[in-house]
Amino acid sequence: MYKHYYVNDDQTKNPGLHHEVHTEAHAIELKISNKSYVGYFNSEIDAVEKAKEIYEDADGCAVCCPDAHEG
Secondary structure (H helix, E strand, C coil): CCEEEEEECCHHHCCCCCCEEEEHHHHHHCCCCCEEEEEEECCHHHHHHHHCCCCCCCEECCCCCHHHCCC
16 A cells, blocks of 8 residues: 655654654654655555665664564
């Protein structure tokens, strides 16, 4: 299922201190205001790969992007 994805521009807001990728719905739920649009993807793995073009340390959120979460 295609979804819109965002990367959190503030890496200090998560335990791993990296830039997390979230679905649009989860970013809204978490009230993340400092974010960059990654794109519209069918796969969270593809979204994280694209986000790594912005931030090398991008990682999927454990909650909304578990298949792309490395820790």
